Amino acid sequence: MALDFGVLQVGPYPVHLFGTPGQERFSFMWDVLMEGALGLLLLVAGDRPEGLPKARYILEHLTTRHPVPYLVGVTRLDLPKAWTPEEVALYLRLPEERVVGLDPRRREEAFGAVEKLLELTLKEGKDD
Template sequence: MSMAPAAQPAGDPQLVTILVSGANGVGKSSFVSALSEIEVVTTRRLASDPARILPTATTVRVDWGRLSIARDLAADLFALPGGRTFDLLWEILARATTGLIALVDSTRPDTFRETKAIIEFFQRLRPMPYLIAATKQDHPNAWTPDELRPALRLPEQVAVLPCVATNRESCAQVTLELIDRILAAPATAPRA
C-alpha cells in the first residue's frame, strides 16, 4: 500500500474518517470492534419517537473506534445505525467523512436492496470512495463477492471483498483497500 499523506504537524497523524454502514444485523459494530486499537466508544439509546414512526423497541447505536495505519496515518471508524430512519444522522456524519465501507450480509438476499439504497444515498449526498464488504463469508450459504456484484448492480470499479466482521485480519484487509482508494482519489475536502 503506497501512502503519501499530506504534511502534518509533528506528532499529529493524518486522519481519515470511515463510515461503516449497512442494513440491520450485518456486523457493523463487530467490524469496528474487531479493528479498533482503543476501547470502542458506543452510544446506545432507546430511540425517542413521539410520532410513533419507529418500532417501539428501536435502539440507536453509534460505535467509534480508531486504527493506526502507519506512524503518520490513522483511521476513525464509525459504525452507523442501520435503516433509512436515521438519514439525518447519516447526513451529519457524512459531511466530515472520507470513505464508506458498506457491509452486506451475504447470507440474507432480503437485505441486498437496502444495501444498494444506502450506497446510493451516501453517493448522492457526498460522492466519496467506497467499497462493499460481503460479511458472513464463513457461513456455508454465503453468496460470494462475484455473485453479489450483479445482485447489487455494481460497476466493475467498485470492490466487493469477502469479510468476516468478527475477524480482525479480514476487517483490516477491507479497511486497507478503502484507504488505498481514499489516498488515490482526487482530494476533496470534507464539508464541515
C-alpha cells in the same frame, strides 16, 4: 447502540471509524456521519440477500450526496447459501473490485478492508 467509533492506525495514518446501523430509524445519522468523511465501507450480510435492495439504496443515497471512495464488505460468508462477493457486486451493479468478503470478527480481515478503502481514498481523493 446507534453509533460506533474507533481509531485504527494504518501505517502512518490514524483512521477514524464511525459506524451506524442501516435500519431506517438510524437514517438521520447517515448524512451527519458522512459530513467530512473521506470514504465509506458498507457492510452487507451475504446470507441475507433480501437486504440487498436496502443496501443498494443506502449506497446510492450516500455516494450521490457525498461522493467519496467506497467499498462494500460482504460478511457471514461462512453461513449456508451466502452470496459471494462477486454475486453481490453483480446484484448491486458494482465493479468486483469494489466488493470484498470479510469476517469482521477477524482482525486481519477487517483491517484489510479498511486498508483497501484507505488505498482507494488516497488514490481517488475527495472532491471538495
